Amino acid sequence: MSVSSEQKVDNGAVGHAPHPAPAAQKTSWWKDEAQESTRRNLGLVGVLLALFAIGAFIRPDLYSDADWVVNNIMVILTQAAAIGVITVGMTFVIIGGGIDLSVGALIALSGVWATTLATQSFGPVGMIFTAVAVGIGAGLVNGALVAYGKLVPFIATLAMLVAARGLAAQISGKQTQISTDTFINSLATTRPLGIPMLVIILLVVAGLGWVLLNRTTFGRRTVAIGGNPEAARLAGINVRGHTMLLYALSGLCCGIAAIMLTSLATSSQAAAAELYELDAIAAAIIGGTLLSGGRGTIVGSLFGVIVFSAITNLFAIANLPTEVQNMVKGAIIVVAVLLQQVRFSSITQFARRHGLTRAKPQT
Amino acid sequence: MSEQAERGGDVVLKLSGVVKTFPGVRALDGVELEVRAGEVHCLLGQNGAGKSTLIKVLAGVHRPDSGDVQWLGEQVSFSGPQAAMKAGIATIYQELDLVDELSVAENIYLGHEPRSLGFVHKGQAARQARELLGRLGHGEIPAHRLVRSLPAAGKQIVSMARALSHSAKLIIMDEPSAVLAHDEVGNLFRIIRELTAQGIAVVYISHRLEEIREIGDRVTVLKDGRTSAVNLPARTTPTRDLVSRMTGRSIEYVFPPRPDTAPGEKLLEVRGLGRSGEFTGIDLDVHAGEIVGIAGLVGSGRSEVLETVFGARQAEAGTVVMDGRALPPGNVAAAVRAGLGMAPEERKSQALLLGQPIYRNMTLTNFSSYATAGFTDAGKEQAEASRVADTLELRPRDVRRAVRTLSGGNQQKVVVGRWLLGRTRLLLLDEPTRGVDVGARAELYQVIRDLAANGVGVLLVSSEVPEVLGLSDRVLVMREGRVVRTAPATDLSEEDVLDLVMAGSLTAATTEEVAA
Numbered sequence: 001m002s003v004s005s006e007q008k009v010d011n012g013a014v015g016h017a018p019h020p021a022p023a024a025q026k027t028s029w030w031k032d033e034a035q036e037s038t039r040r041n042l043g044l045v046g047v048l049l050a051l052f053a054i055g056a057f058i059r060p061d062l063y064s065d066a067d068w069v070v071n072n073i074m075v076i077l078t079q080a081a082a083i084g085v086i087t088v089g090m091t092f093v094i095i096g097g098g099i100d101l102s103v104g105a106l107i108a109l110s111g112v113w114a115t116t117l118a119t120q121s122f123g124p125v126g127m128i129f130t131a132v133a134v135g136i137g138a139g140l141v142n143g144a145l146v147a148y149g150k151l152v153p154f155i156a157t158l159a160m161l162v163a164a165r166g167l168a169a170q171i172s173g174k175q176t177q178i179s180t181d182t183f184i185n186s187l188a189t190t191r192p193l194g195i196p197m198l199v200i201i202l203l204v205v206a207g208l209g210w211v212l213l214n215r216t217t218f219g220r221r222t223v224a225i226g227g228n229p230e231a232a233r234l235a236g237i238n239v240r241g242h243t244m245l246l247y248a249l250s251g252l253c254c255g256i257a258a259i260m261l262t263s264l265a266t267s268s269q270a271a272a273a274e275l276y277e278l279d280a281i282a283a284a285i286i287g288g289t290l291l292s293g294g295r296g297t298i299v300g301s302l303f304g305v306i307v308f309s310a311i312t313n314l315f316a317i318a319n320l321p322t323e324v325q326n327m328v329k330g331a332i333i334v335v336a337v338l339l340q341q342v343r344f345s346s347i348t349q350f351a352r353r354h355g356l357t358r359a360k361p362q363t
Numbered sequence: 364m365s366e367q368a369e370r371g372g373d374v375v376l377k378l379s380g381v382v383k384t385f386p387g388v389r390a391l392d393g394v395e396l397e398v399r400a401g402e403v404h405c406l407l408g409q410n411g412a413g414k415s416t417l418i419k420v421l422a423g424v425h426r427p428d429s430g431d432v433q434w435l436g437e438q439v440s441f442s443g444p445q446a447a448m449k450a451g452i453a454t455i456y457q458e459l460d461l462v463d464e465l466s467v468a469e470n471i472y473l474g475h476e477p478r479s480l481g482f483v484h485k486g487q488a489a490r491q492a493r494e495l496l497g498r499l500g501h502g503e504i505p506a507h508r509l510v511r512s513l514p515a516a517g518k519q520i521v522s523m524a525r526a527l528s529h530s531a532k533l534i535i536m537d538e539p540s541a542v543l544a545h546d547e548v549g550n551l552f553r554i555i556r557e558l559t560a561q562g563i564a565v566v567y568i569s570h571r572l573e574e575i576r577e578i579g580d581r582v583t584v585l586k587d588g589r590t591s592a593v594n595l596p597a598r599t600t601p602t603r604d605l606v607s608r609m610t611g612r613s614i615e616y617v618f619p620p621r622p623d624t625a626p627g628e629k630l631l632e633v634r635g636l637g638r639s640g641e642f643t644g645i646d647l648d649v650h651a652g653e654i655v656g657i658a659g660l661v662g663s664g665r666s667e668v669l670e671t672v673f674g675a676r677q678a679e680a681g682t683v684v685m686d687g688r689a690l691p692p693g694n695v696a697a698a699v700r701a702g703l704g705m706a707p708e709e710r711k712s713q714a715l716l717l718g719q720p721i722y723r724n725m726t727l728t729n730f731s732s733y734a735t736a737g738f739t740d741a742g743k744e745q746a747e748a749s750r751v752a753d754t755l756e757l758r759p760r761d762v763r764r765a766v767r768t769l770s771g772g773n774q775q776k777v778v779v780g781r782w783l784l785g786r787t788r789l790l791l792l793d794e795p796t797r798g799v800d801v802g803a804r805a806e807l808y809q810v811i812r813d814l815a816a817n818g819v820g821v822l823l824v825s826s827e828v829p830e831v832l833g834l835s836d837r838v839l840v841m842r843e844g845r846v847v848r849t850a851p852a853t854d855l856s857e858e859d860v861l862d863l864v865m866a867g868s869l870t871a872a873t874t875e876e877v878a879a
Contacts, residue, residue: 215738217731224727227716234675234707234714235727235781236699294718 037297040288043339044303047332051310058318072313074196078188080309081198082107082257082264083279084302088209089253090280091301095213096246097226097293098146098153102138102160103254104276109164110134110258111268115177124183131262132255138164139251143244157247161277168270176269179262187263198260205256210298222246227294282329283308286336307332372400374436375533375564376421376452381430383416390416391427392588398533403555403565405575405597408585408609412800414568417585418535421566422454423447435532445474453526454535457542459518463511468492470510471525495524499554515542516550523554534558535566540574543826546660552578572602584608609800617805618833619812626836627651630702630789630820633672636681641667642844645681649789649820654811656823656835656852658860664844665824666708669791672822673705674698685789699728704782705791706775708824714778715766722748722762724777729785751780755810772803779810789820796830808834828860840864 056063063069086103093100113119114131122130138160145156179185190197213219224232225239233239257276262268285291286307287300308329315325376398383391391413398404408414419425420432423441432439434450441447447454461470468489469476476483477491492506501520504513510521519539526534536555540548555565555578569575575582579597583590584605591608629650637643642664649655659665670676672683677693684690685701707713716724722741725748726733733743748762755776759769766777775795782790792811796804811834815821825831831838832852840848840855840863848855848863 217734217737217739220723220730220739223719224716227719228712230713231715231727233695234673234705236696237727238696294716 037288037300041297041300041303044287044300044307044336047307048303048310051307051314055314055317062317072317074191074199076306076309076313077199077202078196078264079312080305081196081202082260082273083276083283083308084202084305085205085257085260086250086253086276087280087283087301087305088205088298089250090277091284091287091289091296091298092209092213092222093153093246093250094281094284094289094291095226095293095296096222096243097229098243098246099157099281099291100139100142100247100250101154101157101277102142102164103250103257103280104273105161105164105168106135106138106251106254107258107261107273107276108268108270109138109168109171110255111262111272112168112172112177112270114258115179115262115268116171120179120181124181127179127181127184127262128259131258132252135251135253135255135258136248137251139248139254140244142251143247146247147240147243165270172268172270174270176267178267184259184263185266187260188266198263201256201260205253206298206302213298218242218245223294225293279305279308282333286333304336372402372562372564374398375400375434377431377433379431381417381420381427381432383420383425383427390588391420393430393590394585394588395590395593396583397594398564398566400532400564401559401562402580403559403567403578403597405579405582406566406568406585407575407582407605408800412585412609413588414585415537416588418454418456418537418566418568421447421452421533421535423452448529448531451530451532452535453529453531453533455519455522455526455537455539457537457539459515459522459542461510461518461521464509466507466509467496467504467513467521467524468506470521471495471528473525475529491528492524495527496520498527498557499523500550500557516547519543519551520554531563533564533566535568537568539567540569540571548574572605617808619809621812621836622652622816624652626653626820627818630685631672631822632682632684634682634684636668636671636678636683638667638671638676638679642671642841643680645846647822647839647846647849649822651788651818651820652815653837654815654821654823654835656825656831656838657841658825658828658831658838658864659841660826660864663841663864665841666793668841669705669793669822669824670707672698673703673791675705675707699785702786702788703791704728704785704787704789706778706782706793706795708793708797710771710774710778710797715774717767718765720763721752721757721766721769721777724766725751725762725781725784728781732785747784748780751783752776754783755780756806770800770803771797772799772807775799775807776803776810779807783814787819789822790814792821792823794825795823796825796827828857832857832860 052063062072086107090100090103110131113134114127119127119130142153142157142160145151145159146153149156151159187197187201192200213222221232221237221242224235224237225242229239257273258268261272265272283304284296284301286304287297287302289296289301311329311332312325315322315328374397376396378394378396381391381394381396382389394413394417396404396406396417406414406417416425420427423444423446426440434452439450441450441452444454462473465473468485468491471492472488477487478484489506493502496502496504496506499520501517504517504520510518513521519542523534539551543551552574555567559565567575567579575597582592582595582597582600582605584592584595586609595605627650629648631647631649633645633647636645645668647655657665657668667676671678671692674683674690674693674695674697682689683692685698685703688701690701690703691697711717716727722745723730726744730739730744733740733747745762749760751757752760752762757773757776757780766774769777779790779792779795790811795811796807799807811821811823815836823831823835825834832855835852838848838850838852838855838860839846840860842864
């Protein structure tokens with residue numbers, strides 16, 4: 001029995017010599033999971049390339065111009081910048097087992113608070129400080145409600161969404177507040193080394209987020225409390241305190257995004273960043289973040305945001321209505337999640353069929 | 364029972380050459396099994412021998428890659444758990460798969476509620492549920508009660524009632540006694556006997572040989588995914604034979620010898636600890652190098668005491684003093700800082716990040732101590748974890764593998780290993796060998812004794828009296844939330860302890876009434 005089965009394994013490996021069978025045999029389960037996220041990200045790159053190809057097919061006149069293409073990529077990234085920043089925060093919150101529905105509202109609140117005449121009188125530093133402080137403060141309230149008030153994250157942040165929009169309308173008197181600060185306004189227009197400032201901000205935030213998630217104790221705690229909160233608690237990790245910090249981090253990202261949006265529009269209003277929370281959640285999910293917590297990547301989330309932004313861009317180029325665009329986005333969310341499931345099971349089936357499975361390590 | 368087996372009911376289930384592989388594991392590698400109507404067929408095997416996979420094949424969760432499954436004389440391939448249920452095979456998993464937020468009756472009839480035109484007949488469901496519970500001798504469980512509020516034994520009864528509601532002809536029980544206290548096991552056996560008397564076949568999985576002797580008719584032994592023996596008589600096969608077919612070596616519970624040296628300075632001092640409805644007035648001391656065991660039934664408050672000492676539950680009365688300093692109640696982080704560590708009762712839900720690699724699970728309590736300015740050092744963590752994995756003889760050794768892929772015994776080693784990494788001086792162990800095979804048990808016992816020899820104090824809770832007596836230096840016997848006896852382990856016999864935990868116990872009394 002055992003001899004024949006081992007022979008079967010050998011035959012499989014020999015019969016498919018071009019496949020890296022020995023390497024697959026050596027990789028551990030954990031590495032498989034790491035590879036899985038790499039594959040997922042490559043899949044999203046594939047989607048981006050496909051979108052590019054479709055664009056080139058529809059408008060060959062534009063896509064044959066290299067300068068236009070480079071510029072258009074910058075446009076896509078600039079449009080992705082603010083949502084990208086809040087998606088980084090959102091990714092942390094979701095990996096930590098929560099959700100933050102208030103991000104759009106917090107952008108509006110931070111933006112409005114940072115552009116009152118009183119705040120603007122303190123100059124750009126005062127405005128940035130205000131936006132970030134308001135974001136962190138509201139995030140801490142979210143975190144306190146979830147961690148200590150034992151509210152379900154969905155409800156706590158939904159309440160914050162409603163209340164923050166209300167407060168923003170109250171502060172602004174439902175008026176659009178013009179930003180007269182030249183430094184803030186210039187953020188959207190300056191292009192150091194040809195790259196828009198907002199894109200640089202996004203890349204810096206995402207880079208810091210990646211380091212924070214993958215290389216620090218903060219990131220390790222995040223994965224632990226999202227993966228198994230009880231195990232984390234019994235290991236001596238301060239689950240409630242860390243939960244607070246996660247929502248504060250999300251709030252911080254909202255503050256940064258508020259400044260970016262203010263700069264883009266040279267103004268702020270209570271209705272700004274409407275439904276951004278849904279875009280951020282969708283981007284994180286497309287990027288492979290598990291909604292139940294414990295798993296997710298910054299790179300995946302970033303690709304998720306860029307894919308959405310590229311779709312918007314493509315529809316604008318092709319002069320198609322936004323109604324269709326939203327339907328396509330909805331379909332993409334479903335397809336992305338379906339593909340992830342299909343791909344994983346097809347890989348395991350492939351491994352089984354070709355005998356790439358590891359011999360039992362027991363005893 | 365044995366008469367029935369000798370008379371030999373019809374063969375209801377027959378497996379031959381069943382193979383099932385997963386990425387990374389050949390879980391089943393040619394399994395034979397023959398189950399007759401009205402018999403209790405025991406499955407024996409170490410953790411990782413393939414018992415769980417075999418159960419899942421029978422339950423329709425997994426489809427075998429090859430081999431033959433004959434059910435009631437016909438070759439079958441179940442498309443899923445529902446199909447197996449419909450065919451008459453019900454499974455009661457070790458981790459009971461009930462919906463906590465539904466009532467007892469709703470759980471029993473989940474998926475096949477008595478209904479017409481899409482409306483559920485709640486009254487009828489409740490009536491039938493009461494009938495089934497009565498048939499199991501537990502008519503006292505209210506059908507409308509939420510399952511969440513039932514103790515483990517009660518949940519098991521509900522699972523069995525669900526099996527009966529499907530008019531199952533074969534009931535698979537995966538370590539049903541693991542969640543039960545001693546007197547409840549007697550009740551379980553009574554129910555099993557009634558089921559088999561009605562011609563229902565039972566496949567019974569347990570690590571406890573004495574149970575197999577008491578309830579089993581025939582035994583099939585699994586080893587490394589293969590059947591190493593089929594249809595052995597459960598009562599007469601010598602223990603030595605059974606164990607050697609499981610392991611290839613003949614180990615029963617081997618307890619390492621106690622050292623001659625006296626225990627060191629006092630580490631833990633608990634005085635007057637209490638939580639309403641759980642336990643009151645608990646006094647206990649643990650010294651360096653000493654193993655203190657707590658014996659008691661499920662519900663006697665033993666696990667709750669352990670969790671309260673650790674701060675996982677907030678003490679309502681009394682003090683916990685470690686090294687002369689009082690620990691703040693309900694603060695796990697402070698307890699860990701003071702040098703306490705705990706391996707909780709439920710490994711998977713309370714201790715492990717199943718999708719994460721071994722090393723990250725081991726360093727879960729102290730990854731910060733390897734970090735520089737908040738930056739983790741994966742290399743150092745893996746090196747340290749590998750060192751502990753070597754000491755514990757963890758299999759597999761590759762600490763980057765996900766914990767999910769490990770057997771129960773090795774998962775437990777990861778949980779214990781976690782505290783070996785830090786500067787833990789008092790280890791609290793709750794059911795350290797639950798679901799752990801004979802070989803890994805002996806290894807774990809040695810690990811615990813070695814820890815004590817190195818000056819660590821150990822406070823141990825176990826449902827298995829021989830384990831508490833064999834491993835501990837001093838034993839506390841708990842009954843209904845109180846310590847009823849404290850004595851050196853050598854002064855107590857198994858019978859003494861059983862007497863103490865059961866005497867005057869309400870649960871014991873009800874069982875007797877039911878039995879009578």
